[in-house]
Amino acid sequence: MGGITTGTGLFSGIDSAGLISQLMAIEARPKLLVQSRIVELQREQAAYLDINSALLALSTAASAFDTLDIFKSAAATSSNPDVLTASAGTTASPGSYNMFVHRLVSTQQSLSRGFADKDTTAVGATSFTFEGGGGRLDSETKLSELNGGEGISRGEFRVTDRSGASAMIDISAAVTVNDVLDAINSASGIDVTASVRDGAIMLEDSSGGGGMLAVTDVYGSRVAKDLGIEKQILFGGGALIGDQLHFISENTALSALNDGNGINIRDDASDLVITDLNGTQVGIDLGRITHTEQDAEGEDITVVDQNKAVTVGDLLTIANDKLAASGSTARLRINDDRTGFVVEDSSGGGGEIIVSNGASNRTTATDLGIQTAGNGAGVGTLSGRRVLSEINSSLTSNLLGGKGLTQTKFNITDRNGTLAAIEVDADVLDGSVSELIANINEKIAAAAPTSTVTARLNSAGNGIEFVDAGSGTGNLIITGGAADELGLATDPAGVARSTHTANLQSKWLSRSTRLDSLNAGNGIGTGSFRITTADGHSDVVNISSDIKTIDDLLVHLNSRPGQYTARVNGNGDGIEIVDDTGASGTLKIEDVSGSVARKLNIAGEAQDVGGSIAINGSFEKTVTFAAGATLEDVRDAINEANVGVAATIVNDGGGVSPYRLSLAADDSGSAGRIIIDSGNFNLGLTSLSRGEDAIVFFGSSDPANAITLTSSTNTLDDVIQGVTIDLKGTSDEAVELNVSRDNAAIEEAIEKFVTAFNSVLSKIEQYDKYDAEKEVRGVLLGDSTVNNIKRALYRVVQGEAEGVDGPYQRLFQVGVRIGDGAKLEFDSDRFRDALENNFENVEALFAANKLESTGGQEEIFPGVFVQVNEDVYSQLGVAQQINQLVKSFTNSIDGTLTVKGKTLDSQIQLSQDRIGQLDTKLDAKRARLELQFLQMEQAIASLQTQSQALSGLGAF
Known part of the structure; x- marks a missing residue:
């Protein structure tokens, strides 16, 4: 006899487990039916989600005609893409524009003198300063600023020197006074030098001839007249000095x-x-x-x-x-x-x-x-x-952070020992820096004709430099009240070098400075920072886009609790925050969101210095070098300091000093220029590129008649509304830029709409069909919800626009119609004809979306009001009707498919609850059967025991 398996009774030999499983399988038939129903409901749910996704895609395609202003799409075409390209947005106006790209933007780059090695010998420098934003004592006066803001006419004029030679000077592409001076000074055939003096252009003749020095206009122009130099100077009359050009008028900004x-x-x-x-x-x-x-x-x-x-x-x-x-x-x-x-x-x-x-x-x-x-x-x-400086100069009143000058005396001893004790004229203290320098040199020449010292603008452009051009071997000594005031005084013993300079700290940041002009035009952004004063008080300052100027910023900061004061710093190159608590702790400023504090250079900490605790946000940054710093050390220190330039070492491969320090500004154009000041250390910087703005002449093929545009990047955003222009190169000829309606973009949008519409129909067809060959029934076959959706879509897409005027009232009239297979088709030729015939009507047919009211209360009886939530449109294009219809299907709160989805969710949950109930019953049934079989086994076992006992009695 075989062994007894699991689930088989020990005493009865009956397979109770098998019998129970068979009985339970019969009992579980209702559960299987419910599980099948859940699978069916989930398939329906998936089908509805698939249709819902297709409807959302249709909504996006339909709403795009309005939200993306598809019918306002424009295209920009350049006649020379190698010079410029452009892209047009929906706000662009069609038109043709001539543009002459005169110059692309460049980035400031300077190269130092050579050094023998890069990693062994100490350079000898102790510190350099770097300042972006302003601070130079010279300037580039634009032609548009001349004549009280009226500017000048550009074109040609003739200059005739005293020898009778003449040259045509073409300033058609000139932007600054320096461009005019350069055009005259580089003219071939004449010996005339142009410069500026007392707010005017001055011409000096070096030809040696005995005739007249003359400047005349040509071809009926008034270029020379506008420049104030249309004059004739007889022999012996000296230089030709033009009329004042740089002056204030009512038109001056x-x-x-x-x-x-x-x-x-x-x-x-x-x-x-x-x-x-x-x-x-x-x-x-x-x-x-x-x-x-x-x-x-x-x-x-x-x-x-x-x-x-x-x-x-x-x-x-x-x-x-x-x-x-x-x-x-x-x-x-x-x-x-x-x-x-x-x-x-x-x-x-x-x-x-x-x-x-x-x-x-x-x-x-x-x-x-x-x-x-x-x-x-x-x-x-x-x-x-x-309050207005000379041409190409700056005001002395802005020196020393805006304090200006009060002292007039210098004592200047050259290296030969010649002393020039001078006193500059008092009126230059309230003039321009160029006048001050010229006056110093005039006074030196008058007081000590043999002196070899002259004053000039230093190489950094931020100070006055005294230069001894003689061969003396003594010390250069500069003293006096004015020298002390300007920081130009040497020790009484002087300095053993031929040059001496100082940064005169010209103020360039004021309360009226716009914040978006800082950081090379990148501004400071928005955000918040925390100011923690020395007594531990903490204040979070929020900076919004409403704060536009330094004055707005300071007023906002100073309106806070009186724990600190914000002001323009003493050098006029940043703001500073001064702790007013009188405590001896630490003043700390840190960004909370954004980087406003960092961009204002005020993020950091400060302790008591000389009885004051302040954080100075100067845009002038000093990089200090350790004793014995090599060229590589100098490079690394500059790069680590994040001062607005990138330092690299260049090996020019020649001579005994091939290693040079290259300093390139981080930002392009004139806004990205950085003052690099090595003080009295001879870094020997040579300018490779000054950092020039791009120049474009706009509106005419002739630059002389065009509008001058400048930009610190090679991208022009605001020249033509809605058009972004990218400059690629320069050209001697004008480039024509055509901005036109982008019909291709409109047709593409309609194609997307048609495709999205048909995709919805295809999805519905996929789920609402019967495959007779395979005898397979669609998940949603005969479903009223999807059939209603399909009928509604057909009704609207073939219906009329609401409130639209014109001959085109239905989509089929412009080439969008129901075609083969009951799918939407697009006839592009018919559409183009309609677009050409009545563009505004076609646009409204698709995109009109004028809301009349958004509901509210409606009085249905006197004193009885009901809430009306339905939007009312006075104009609604067909595509927008489709969009509204689709929203009624897909709305996440009460949309048709949303409601259907909720119903399916509820049915699935009820079915799952029913399964739970059935499982409880089945578990109880199994437990009861298992107990019954167990009791049966126990009874059999008991009988067998009794039987064995009786058999034993019979044996006696």
Whole structure:
């Protein structure tokens, strides 16, 4: 007899497990039916999700006609892609534009003198400074700034020297005064040198001839006249000095004054106060003034009473109107030299003219150069300082961080021992740096004709340098009050070198400086930073896009709890945060979000220095080198300091000193220029590239008649609305840029719409069909929901647009119709004809989407209101109707498919709950059967035991 297997009774030999499994399988038939139903429901669910995805794709394709302004798509085509290319957006206007690319942008790069090795010998430098943003004492005056902001005509003029030789000077592509000077100085056939002097162009003849030095216009132009040099100078008449070109007029932008530092103006409060000789005090607000009124519907509206002053003309009009309206006898005007302002009072009153800044740290009167210190002017005229510099120069009033100069004396001893004790003219202290340098040299020549020392702009462009060109071997000694003030004084014993210079710290950052101009035009962005003062107080400052200027920033910072003060620093090249708590801890500033603090150079920590705790956000950064630093050490220190330049070592392969330090600016164009100052260490920098802006002449094939455009990158974004222009090269000929409607993009969008529509139909067909050959039934065969969706789509796509005027009211009229297989087809030829015939009508047919109302309350009976949530459209194109229809299917809250999906989810959950209930019953049934079989086995075992006992009794 075989062994007993698991599930077989030990005593009965019955396969109870098998019997139980068979019985349970019969009991589980209802569960299998429910499980099959769940699988069917899940298949339906997957089908609906697939259709829903196709509908969402259709919604995207349909809404694109409106949201992406497909019918406003434009294409830009260049006649010479090697010179420029362009891309057009939906806001671009069709047109043809001529552009002459004169120059591409370049990046500043300088190369040092040679060094014998790069990694062994100490260079000998202790520190270099790097400053981006400003600080140079010279400038490049643009032609557009001349003649009071009127600019000049460009073209040609003739210069004839005293020998009778003449040359045509072509400045058609000139942008700056330097371009004009270069054109004259490089002209062949004449011996004339052009320079600037006293705000004018000066021509000096070196030909040796005895005729006239003459400049004349040609071809009926007025180029020379606009330049102020249309003159004839007889023999013996000296140089030809033109008319003043750089002066203030009513057209001059206020932002151009004070070397571009502009004028600090705020809105809705007095910027300066003028008191006349009779004691009448008038506050003058140069900013925007508004008040609030209610319109006919009771809504608040802002009414502008006065726009912010932008030009000198605006300034004079606002100020003098306010003075007159207030009964003041004072008036503001441009001075006779046209370099600043004058306040006049002819009333004969016995008081003083007093001009002061407005409250809350305004600097307007100071910026205008008319602020009075202490007592005012007791006469009828208050003359202000100069606020517009000479051509290609900067104001002395901006030196030393805006403190200007007060001292006039220098004692200059050259290396031969010749002393020149000079005193510069007082008027140059309120002039331009170029005038100061010229005056110093004139005074040296007059005081000590044999002196070999001259003054000039240093190689960094940020200071004055004294140069001894003689062969003396003594020390160069510079002393005196002016030398001390400018930081140019040497030790009494002097210096054993032929040059001596100092950074004069010309102010280039003011309260009116725009934040988006900082960091080479990259701005500071938005974000927040935390200021923790020395006493442990912490304050998080949020900087939004509404803060646009340094003044906005300082006002915002100083409006915080009085734990610190924010101000422009002493050198006028950044802001500083000063701890006001009096505690002895640490002032700390750190970015919380964004990088505003880092970009303002104020992220960091500071302790007490000389009784003050302050973080200085100067844009002038100093890199210090360790003693014995090699050229490689210098390179590495510069790169680690992140000062706006990249340093590399170049081996030119020649001579005994082949290693040179190359310094290239990180940012391109003039905005990316960096002042590199090696102090009195001879780095011997040679400029390989100055960092020039791209120059494009726009609007004409002739640069002389075109508008001059400049950019710090080779991309022009705002020249033509909606068009981005990429400059690729230069050309001697104009490039034509054509911007036209992009019909191909429109047709592509319609193709996508048709494809998406047919995709929905295909999905519905896939699930709502019967395969007779395979006898397979679609998951959604006969489903009313998908059939209703299909019918609705057909109805709308063949229906009329709402509220659209014109001959085209249905899509089939423009080539979009139901074709073979009941699928949507696109006839591009018919569409193009319709587009050509009535573009606006075709656009509206697809894209019209004008909302009339968004629902609200509707009165159905007097005093009885109901909420109406339905949007009402006065115009709705067919594609937008499709979009609205699809949204009614796919809306995540109450869309048809969403509701259907929820119903299926509910049915699946109910089925799963039913399975759980059945499983409970089946488990109980199994347990009962197993117990019954167990009891049977126990009974059999008991009987067998009794039987055996009886058999044993029978044996006795």
